[in-house]
Amino acid sequence: xxxxxxxxxxxxxxxxxxxxxxxxxxxxxxxxxxxxxxxxxxxxxxxxxxxxxxxxxxxxxxxxxxxxxxxxxxxxxxxxxxxxxxxxxxxxxxxxxxxxxxxxxxxxxxxxxxxxxxxxxxxxxxxxxxxxxxxxxxxxxxxxxxxxxxxxxxxxxxxxxxxxxxxxxxxxxxxxxxxxxxxxxxxxxxxxxxxxx
Numbered sequence: 593x594x595x596x597x598x599x600x601x602x603x604x605x606x607x608x609x610x611x612x613x614x615x616x617x618x619x620x621x622x623x624x625x626x627x628x629x630x631x632x633x634x635x636x637x638x639x640x641x642x643x644x645x646x647x648x649x650x651x652x653x654x655x656x657x658x659x660x661x662x663x664x665x666x667x668x669x670x671x672x673x674x675x676x677x678x679x680x681x682x683x684x685x686x687x688x689x690x691x692x693x694x695x696x697x698x699x700x701x702x703x704x705x706x707x708x709x710x711x712x713x714x715x716x717x718x719x720x721x722x723x724x725x726x727x728x729x730x731x732x733x734x735x736x737x738x739x740x741x742x743x744x745x746x747x748x749x750x751x752x753x754x755x756x757x758x759x760x761x762x763x764x765x766x767x768x769x770x771x772x773x774x775x776x777x778x779x780x781x782x783x784x785x786x787x788x789x
Contacts, residue, residue, distance in 0.1 A: 741772055742771070742772050743769055743772070744766060744769050744771065747765060747766060747769055748766060751765065751766070
């Protein structure tokens with residue numbers, strides 16, 4: 593009975609080992625199958641990624657070529673615009689040169705011409721009533737001789753030298769002196785007259 597118990601125990605252990613070996617073999621087979629499936633998925637993903645990358649490269653190349661064509665077209669347009677502007681400027685300059693040629697002064701170079709008489713002064717000298725010391729044009733105003741005859745100027749200078757110009761006495765003295773000529777009636781202003789009444 594001991595032998596049969598041992599053989600039964602050994603058979604059970606053998607059977608248990610066999611089951612464990614089968615489980616390990618099944619586990620390893622499943623694991624290898626899982627690894628192969630993962631590798632296959634990874635290969636498919638790589639292939640798909642490579643295909644996508646190729647498509648992107650093709651699309652990118654098309655886009656780059658399109659952008660390059662646009663840039664070349666833009667440069668051509670800019671060059672054409674620049675050439676058009678230069679042509680317009682050249683035509684404008686030619687028109688201005690032609691216009692300047694029509695109104696250009698045709699006088700010989702003569703720096704001493706500045707010192708000569710003008711045609712207007714020569715014509716004035718030819719008149720019978722011409723006197724050499726008269727000015728070419730009439731002067732509106734007073735010359736220094738007329739101003740020196742005014743007594744108010746001499747009194748103002750004396751008051752200024754005495755330091756009395758800005759005093760009430762200086763102002764009353766200056767206002768009491770009559771001008772050398774009576775002012776015209778239309779030059780009298782009513783602004784400074786005080787109300788009488």
